[in-house]
Amino acid sequence: MMHQTIRSGSPTLSDDRDAHLRLDGLTKRYGDSVAVAALDLAVPKGELVALLGPSGCGKTTTLRMVAGLIKPTDGRIVVASQDITQVPTYRRDMGLVFQSYALFPHMTVAKNVAFGLEMRSLPKPEIERRVKEALAMVRLEALAERKPRELSGGQQQRVALARALVIRPSILLLDEPLSNLDAKLRDEMRNEIRDIQQSLGITAVFVTHDQVEALSMCDKVVVMRGGKLEQMGTPVEVYEHPATPFVASFVGRTNRLEGIAQGDGRVAIGSMAVQVPGRPGGKVEIMIRPHRMKLVDVGSGEDAASEGVNRLAGSLTRVTFVGDLLQYHVDVDGTEIVVEAASDHGRGFRKVGAPVAVLWRVEDTMVFGRGA
Incomplete structure (x- = not known):
């Protein structure tokens, strides 16, 4: 379980020189505004990595720089030891799945999927074979002759995925591809995308603001804020051992309490005191997940x-x-704490206004220096 001491807020970076995709100091400025600030990132071959963060944090800008749709102000993009920073988009060997699907409305499903292969002037028999394989992968063989307007949102998303994969890219880039789907379809597509990515062993970068998508689908999660990397790690590492209060609150639900550390492993919160891991000092912020409270x-x-x-x-x-x-x-004492418990057939409701106590284990307490 979690055993947390005060953290400085420095992100965890990978220095894997053999990474399939590596970003070295990748930066994008628009005048005096910095959209992405000196981002370092290493993605091993065959891994699915999420860029997670709120709107405006720089995650989509990063993805578009990797795709070649936006020119970096500084830094390098390296794929398989080759610097591709100045390589045009069409030569980057990457498949891109857009949030809006970006299907050609006048083309059939099969024609949409075949488009990238036709642009590469592959022989017609080869195109037909690979389109058939791609549609089978996303379970759309029976809909090959339909137009996009005749498909559901989930089916359109599968077409966009098949179109990106049919060219057999070195890297798959996904820009919030599930945001336009309802909750049930999102669950289904999360599993499908992950299964396909793993079966192909393809390196993939997935942009999302949804923590559930990042935690449930990806090998690594990169949390971004204000154009900077806050933390990178496995889903378990980022959730259980957040490096900063921002990561703790953005990746999962938390209760936040401010207090003064007493230096003996206790923190004074108003007129009360609680135990915390370690022996922090000074002004601190403690955080506890609602489902770990009783x-x-x-x-x-x-x-x-x-x-x-x-x-x-x-x-x-x-x-x-x-x-x-x-x-x-x-x-x-004027601070709201939320406690979560499993519902039991409509039972378990307590009367509002009743005096209650909140209990939790010391080891489930996250502690940060104030302003971390």
Whole structure:
């Protein structure tokens, strides 16, 4: 489980010189504005890496520089030890799947998929064979003669994926390809894209602002903020051991509490104190995941702190039913804490206004220096 001490906020970088895709100091400026700032990144062959962050963090700009659609201000893009920074898009051997699908409306599904091969002047029998294989890969063989307007959103996304893969690119680039789909289709397409990527062993970079997509699909997650890399690691590393408060709050849900470290492993929060891992000092911010907290009634047999367990008392202000979860909102000295628990056939609701206590294990506490 998590055992966290104060972190400086420095990102974790890969220095793998044998990476299939490597970005060295990649930078993009627009006048005085820096969209991407000296980004270093190494992507091993066959891995799927997510660029994750809020709108405006530089993730799509980074992807478009890799694709050759935007010219970098500084830095290098290296693929298989070859510097391709100045190589035009059509010679980069990359497949790109756009958020908007970008299908040709007047062409059939088969013609859309064949377009890249025809531009490469492949023999017609070879084009037909590879289009058939690509459509089979995305389970659209029966829809080869339909037009894009006759397809659902999920089917259009599969066509866009087949079109990108049919050219057998060295690298697959995906720019928020699932954002236009409903929740159920997103789940299905996440699994399909991951299965196809793994079966082909293709190196892929996936841009998303959705933490679930990044955590569930990818080998590595690169969290970006303000054009800079905040942290890179496996989904488990980024979720369980966030390097900064921003990463902790963006990748997963968190409760944030400010306090003063006492130097003895305790942090004073208002009139109360909690235990934390290590012995931090000064002003700190502690964060706890809602699903790792437990709500109990004040005065019950469970209402007690123990060795390795923290307790904060408060009052219940709201209960939110979200299907598989109940979210309890608790006011603790003017700070709201959210506790999540599995719903039980509509049972488990507590009365708003009731005095309650929130318990959690010390080891589930993340600690950061204030301003980290």
